[in-house]
Amino acid sequence: MSSEASHAGEQPSYLKVSRGIGTWLVTLDHKRIGVMYLISIIAAFLLGGLFALGLRLELWAMGDTLINETQFNQAFTVHGAVMVFLVIIPGIPAALGNFVLPIQLGAPDVAFPRLNLMSYYLWVIGALFVLLNLFMGAPDTGWTFYTPYSTGDQAQGAVVPVLIGAFILGFSSIFTGLNFITTIHKFRPKGMGWFQMPLNLWALYATAVIQVLATPVLGITLLLLFAERVMGIGIFDPSLGGDPVLFQHFFWFYSHPAVYIMILPAMGVISELVTTFSHKHIFGYRFIAYSSIALALLSFLVWGHHMFVSGQSPLATMIFSALTFTVAIPSAIKVFNWIATLYKGSIRLQTPMLYALSFILLFTIGGLTGIYLGALSTDIHLHDTYFVVAHFHYVMMGSTLIAFLGGIHYWWPKMTGRMYSEKAGAFWSIMVFIGFNLTFLPQFVMGSRGMPRRYADYDPEFQIWHQLSTVGALLLGVSLLATVIYLIQSLYSGKKAPANPWGGSTLEWNTPSPPPKYNFNEEPELTEIYEYDDLVFDEETGGYVRRPHGEPS
Amino acid sequence: MKALWISVFMLALAAGVPAAAYAQAEGPSPAEAGEADDPAGAEDGARAGEEARGDEGGDRAQAAEPGADSRAEDATGDGEGARADGDEAGEGAADEAGEDADADADADADEGEEVDEAGADEADEADEAEEEAEDGDAPDDAEEGDEGESVTDRDFGDAIISEGGTFWMPPQASSVAPDVDWLFYAITGLSIFCFIGITIAVVYLCIRYRASRAPKPEPSPSHSDAIEITWTVIPSIIVVIIFVLGWQGYMRLAAAPEHAEEIQVRASTWNWEFTYPNGWVDSRLHVPVNRPVRLVMTSDDVLHSLFVPAFRTKMDVVPNRYTRMWFEATEPGTYRIYCAEYCGNGHARMDSEVVVHPPGGYEQYLDDAQQEMLDMPPVELGEFLYGERLGCQQCHSIDGTDGEGPTLKGIWGEERELADGSTVTVDENHIRTSLLEPQERVRAGYDPTMPTFRGRVEDREITALIEFIKSLE
Incomplete structure (x- = not known):
C-alpha cells in the first residue's frame, strides 16, 4: 500500500469522530471502552497505591504510629481488594486487550460491542460497591475473606458491600472473556490461522478461557458467604455447623486461576514487546503459544498449594505440591524463548522495552521464589510470612503491572496519537524497577527470618528490613506518579505519533495513530506474523513503513 | 553457526x-x-x-x-x-x-x-x-531461689533467642x-545461579545486539525443537528433584513419632493456652529438649496458626476441628511463637514463647506448677488467670487505660452503661455474666468482640477473678 493511497481514504480518528462526554459514555467502540477502562483502572491503581503507602509508613516504626491496628487491617484489606479485583485482574485484558485485540485481528470491533460496554459498566458498579466501604467503614477481613472471621461478629466494617462488589466485578470479567473468545474464533481474517495470530492474542485467549471457567466459582463462593453472613445459613462457620476450610478450597479454586488471569496477558504483552524491539521474529512461537494454554489448564489444578498448613490431608498436600511444580515449566520456557529472541536481533532500548526487560528479571525472581513455596518442607516455614508477600508482589506487581506499564507505553501512541517524552519514560521506568526491588527484596529476608504477614507491629529485629521496604515504596510511589504525570503531559505537548513508531509488525501498526472508528481505512494487508524484513524507517514521519513487495532494500 | x-x-x-x-x-x-x-x-x-x-x-x-x-x-x-x-x-x-x-x-x-x-x-x-x-546456670538459681514467684512468670534464664541464625534464617532449634x-x-543457590545466568544473558545480548551496533537483525532460526525440548526437559528434571526433596522433608515434619509428649493447644483471639498432661495451663509453651512433642490444637473462634520460626514449623488452628503438629526441640532456650493466620485486631499481638528446657527442667516445671495450683490464694490465682492463662490483658488493662476493652481498674462497685442503653453495677454477678455471656454485657462504646469463657473457667477461678478485680483500686 502506498502512502498516497492511505491518505486518500483517511477517515477521522476514533477520538475525533464524535465529541462530548455523552458520546463516550454510550460508545460501542472497543477503543473508547478500552480507554475508559484504562482511565478508571489507573484511578483505582493510584487509590490502592495510597493504601499501600499508608501501610508502609505505619510499618516504618514499631507500635501504633500513624494508624491504629484496626485501620491497618482495613488498609491492607482495601489495598488487596482494590488491587486484585479492580486493577490487576481487569488491567491488561479489559484496558489494553479491549483496545488492541480487534485491531490485531484486523477486525472493526469485538464480537459483541454492547456486551463490551455492559462489562465496563459492571466494572464501574462493582467498583462503586467496593469503594462504598470507604464511607461505611472498610472491612478488615483481608481480601481473602477467610471464614469464620469474615462471617463472624468480630469482623469490622462493611463486608457485604465488598462481597457484592466482587460478585459484580466477576460478571464483568466473565463477559469480557466471552467476548474475547468469540471474537478470536470468529473475527480472524482469512489467511490468519491460529498460528499466525500475534502471541498477545494467544495469551488473551487463554486468559479468557480461565475468566469464563473459574470466575463463576468465585461468584458462587461469594454468594454462599453472603448467605451465611446475612441470613445465618451455616456453610463455613463452625458454630453454625459449617466448615471454614471449605471456604479456602472454594476461594482458591477461583483465586489461583485468577493469578493466571493476571499473569498470562502480561506474558502476551511481553512477547509482543520483545519481538518488536528486537526487530526480529519471536523465538519458539509455538512453544510460547502452547505454554499459555498449558498454564491456563494447569492453573485449575494447583489451588491446594495455598493450603499446605490449613489442615488438609498430607496426601492432598503432596499431590498439590507435585502439580504446582508443573507450572514452573511453561513459565521457564517463555523466559528462555524471550531471551533467545534477543539473540541476533537489532535491539532498541526504548521505554516499552525497558519495561519488558524489567519484567523478565522480576518475573524470574517471582518464579524462582515460587519454588521455595511449592517445595513442601520450606513452604511450611515460609507460609504466611513476608516471604510470600514478596513473592506474590513480584508476580502480581513486578510482573503483571510492569507488563501493564510496558503495554501502556507501547500502545500509548496508538491510543492517543501522541508520543511521550522518551527520556522521561526511560528514566522513570528505571526508577520503578529500582523502587520495586528496594520495596520487596527486603521482604524476602524478613519473611524467611519469620516475620508473619498482616502484622500491624513487629519485633525490633525486623525494623531495618521494614524501613528499607518503606523507602522503596516511597520511591516506587513517586515514580509511578511521575509516570502518570508525563503521560498526561504528552497529551498536550507530545509529538504527533506516526502510524508505526516502534517498527511493530502486527496489524495495529498498519493503521494511523489514533485509528479511525472502524480501525482501518482499508482492508489491512496480512503479512507473515513477526516479519520485520520489509519494515523500513521513514525519516519524514519518524515511524516505520512497509516497503512494497519486490522493491530492493 | x-x-x-x-x-x-x-x-x-x-x-x-x-x-x-x-x-x-x-x-x-x-x-x-x-x-x-x-x-x-x-x-x-x-x-x-x-x-x-x-x-x-x-x-x-x-x-x-x-x-x-x-x-x-x-x-x-x-x-x-x-x-x-x-x-x-x-x-x-x-x-x-x-x-x-x-x-x-x-x-x-x-x-x-x-x-x-x-x-x-x-x-x-x-x-x-x-x-x-x-x-544457663541462672534458671537453677531461680527455680530454687524464688519460691514465691509463679512458674508462669519465672524467668527460665534466657531472653528470647531471636537474634542469630544466619542472614536468611532464624536460629535452628x-x-x-x-x-x-x-x-x-x-533452592537459594539454584535461584541465584539461574537469576545471574538470565541477567548476564539479557545484559550481554542487549549490549551485543543493540541497534547502534547491529542496525539490522542477522538471520537466525526462529525456532529449534532441539533447543526448546532441552530447556523444557532440564527444568522438569530439576523441579522433580526439588519436589521429592521437599516432600521427604514434609513427611518428617508431618509424621509424629508415637511416644511424643502430648500438649493441648487452645487458641482464641488473641491468646495461646497450653494445657499440659497434669492439667496445668500456661500461656507459654514449655517443652523438653531432645524429646518429640505433639501439639493437638483447636481454636475457640476464628482461624489461627501456630508458628515457631526457630523450629521451622507451623500449622493452622481451626475451630471445631483438631489439627496436629510435632517437633523435637534440640537447643534449650526461649523462642518466639507467632500467630501466622490473620485473626483480627490483635493478630500482631498474638505471640507467645516456647521454653525449651534442658534435661530434667520440664519435669521440674510440671511439678512446681502442680504444687502452685494447689497453693494459690484467690487474688493471686485471679492475677495469674488474668495475665497468663486467659489472656484478659490483651484487651483489658489494669492501669486505667481503655484498650480493645474497658480497663478493669477502679470499676468495682461502679455503675456502667451498656451498649443497649441500660446500666449495670459492677458486682460479682456482672463479672460472672460478662465472662460467661459477654454478648449480654457489651459496654457502651465497645465492639462485641469478647469471646465467651463458658467451659473454660471453673467456679473457683471465677471467684478468684472477682477477687482480683476487687483488689484493683
Whole structure:
C-alpha cells in the first residue's frame, strides 16, 4: 500500500469522530471502552497505591504510629481488594486487550460491542460497591475473606458491600472473556490461522478461557458467604455447623486461576514487546503459544498449594505440591524463548522495552521464589510470612503491572496519537524497577527470618528490613506518579505519533495513530506474523513503513 | 553457526543449574565460605564456631552437640536422590568445618577484623551464645531461689533467642530445622545461579545486539525443537528433584513419632493456652529438649496458626476441628511463637514463647506448677488467670487505660452503661455474666468482640477473678 493511497481514504480518528462526554459514555467502540477502562483502572491503581503507602509508613516504626491496628487491617484489606479485583485482574485484558485485540485481528470491533460496554459498566458498579466501604467503614477481613472471621461478629466494617462488589466485578470479567473468545474464533481474517495470530492474542485467549471457567466459582463462593453472613445459613462457620476450610478450597479454586488471569496477558504483552524491539521474529512461537494454554489448564489444578498448613490431608498436600511444580515449566520456557529472541536481533532500548526487560528479571525472581513455596518442607516455614508477600508482589506487581506499564507505553501512541517524552519514560521506568526491588527484596529476608504477614507491629529485629521496604515504596510511589504525570503531559505537548513508531509488525501498526472508528481505512494487508524484513524507517514521519513487495532494500 | 553458540550458552546455563544444587548440597566451597553474604557459609561457620566453643566450654558442649551431629549426618548424606555422591562431599565439608572451627577457636578480638562481615556477625552471635551459656546456670538459681514467684512468670534464664541464625534464617532449634534449611539454601543457590545466568544473558545480548551496533537483525532460526525440548526437559528434571526433596522433608515434619509428649493447644483471639498432661495451663509453651512433642490444637473462634520460626514449623488452628503438629526441640532456650493466620485486631499481638528446657527442667516445671495450683490464694490465682492463662490483658488493662476493652481498674462497685442503653453495677454477678455471656454485657462504646469463657473457667477461678478485680483500686 502506498502512502498516497492511505491518505486518500483517511477517515477521522476514533477520538475525533464524535465529541462530548455523552458520546463516550454510550460508545460501542472497543477503543473508547478500552480507554475508559484504562482511565478508571489507573484511578483505582493510584487509590490502592495510597493504601499501600499508608501501610508502609505505619510499618516504618514499631507500635501504633500513624494508624491504629484496626485501620491497618482495613488498609491492607482495601489495598488487596482494590488491587486484585479492580486493577490487576481487569488491567491488561479489559484496558489494553479491549483496545488492541480487534485491531490485531484486523477486525472493526469485538464480537459483541454492547456486551463490551455492559462489562465496563459492571466494572464501574462493582467498583462503586467496593469503594462504598470507604464511607461505611472498610472491612478488615483481608481480601481473602477467610471464614469464620469474615462471617463472624468480630469482623469490622462493611463486608457485604465488598462481597457484592466482587460478585459484580466477576460478571464483568466473565463477559469480557466471552467476548474475547468469540471474537478470536470468529473475527480472524482469512489467511490468519491460529498460528499466525500475534502471541498477545494467544495469551488473551487463554486468559479468557480461565475468566469464563473459574470466575463463576468465585461468584458462587461469594454468594454462599453472603448467605451465611446475612441470613445465618451455616456453610463455613463452625458454630453454625459449617466448615471454614471449605471456604479456602472454594476461594482458591477461583483465586489461583485468577493469578493466571493476571499473569498470562502480561506474558502476551511481553512477547509482543520483545519481538518488536528486537526487530526480529519471536523465538519458539509455538512453544510460547502452547505454554499459555498449558498454564491456563494447569492453573485449575494447583489451588491446594495455598493450603499446605490449613489442615488438609498430607496426601492432598503432596499431590498439590507435585502439580504446582508443573507450572514452573511453561513459565521457564517463555523466559528462555524471550531471551533467545534477543539473540541476533537489532535491539532498541526504548521505554516499552525497558519495561519488558524489567519484567523478565522480576518475573524470574517471582518464579524462582515460587519454588521455595511449592517445595513442601520450606513452604511450611515460609507460609504466611513476608516471604510470600514478596513473592506474590513480584508476580502480581513486578510482573503483571510492569507488563501493564510496558503495554501502556507501547500502545500509548496508538491510543492517543501522541508520543511521550522518551527520556522521561526511560528514566522513570528505571526508577520503578529500582523502587520495586528496594520495596520487596527486603521482604524476602524478613519473611524467611519469620516475620508473619498482616502484622500491624513487629519485633525490633525486623525494623531495618521494614524501613528499607518503606523507602522503596516511597520511591516506587513517586515514580509511578511521575509516570502518570508525563503521560498526561504528552497529551498536550507530545509529538504527533506516526502510524508505526516502534517498527511493530502486527496489524495495529498498519493503521494511523489514533485509528479511525472502524480501525482501518482499508482492508489491512496480512503479512507473515513477526516479519520485520520489509519494515523500513521513514525519516519524514519518524515511524516505520512497509516497503512494497519486490522493491530492493 | 552462532545459532549453535547461543544454544551452547543456554545449555550451559541449564546444565549449571543442577551443578549448583549439588554444590549447595555438598556444603560450600572454600571460595563460597569466604563470601560475606553466602548464607550456607555463614551457617557452617556458626556450626563450626559452636563446636569449637563446645570443646572449651564444658556445659555448652552438650548443647552444641545435637546440632553438630545432625549437621554432620546431613553433610555425609544418606545416599539417596540428589545427595547420592554426598559422601565425598561430606568429607570435604567436614574437613573444612574442622578448619573453620580451629580458626574460630583461635580467633580473638584482633582477628575479628580480618574475618568477613558474616564472620563478624557470627562472632557476635557467638558472644551472645556464650552469655546465654553463662546465663544457663541462672534458671537453677531461680527455680530454687524464688519460691514465691509463679512458674508462669519465672524467668527460665534466657531472653528470647531471636537474634542469630544466619542472614536468611532464624536460629535452628528443632530436629527438622537443619533439613529445611538445607533445602532452602539449595533452592537459594539454584535461584541465584539461574537469576545471574538470565541477567548476564539479557545484559550481554542487549549490549551485543543493540541497534547502534547491529542496525539490522542477522538471520537466525526462529525456532529449534532441539533447543526448546532441552530447556523444557532440564527444568522438569530439576523441579522433580526439588519436589521429592521437599516432600521427604514434609513427611518428617508431618509424621509424629508415637511416644511424643502430648500438649493441648487452645487458641482464641488473641491468646495461646497450653494445657499440659497434669492439667496445668500456661500461656507459654514449655517443652523438653531432645524429646518429640505433639501439639493437638483447636481454636475457640476464628482461624489461627501456630508458628515457631526457630523450629521451622507451623500449622493452622481451626475451630471445631483438631489439627496436629510435632517437633523435637534440640537447643534449650526461649523462642518466639507467632500467630501466622490473620485473626483480627490483635493478630500482631498474638505471640507467645516456647521454653525449651534442658534435661530434667520440664519435669521440674510440671511439678512446681502442680504444687502452685494447689497453693494459690484467690487474688493471686485471679492475677495469674488474668495475665497468663486467659489472656484478659490483651484487651483489658489494669492501669486505667481503655484498650480493645474497658480497663478493669477502679470499676468495682461502679455503675456502667451498656451498649443497649441500660446500666449495670459492677458486682460479682456482672463479672460472672460478662465472662460467661459477654454478648449480654457489651459496654457502651465497645465492639462485641469478647469471646465467651463458658467451659473454660471453673467456679473457683471465677471467684478468684472477682477477687482480683476487687483488689484493683
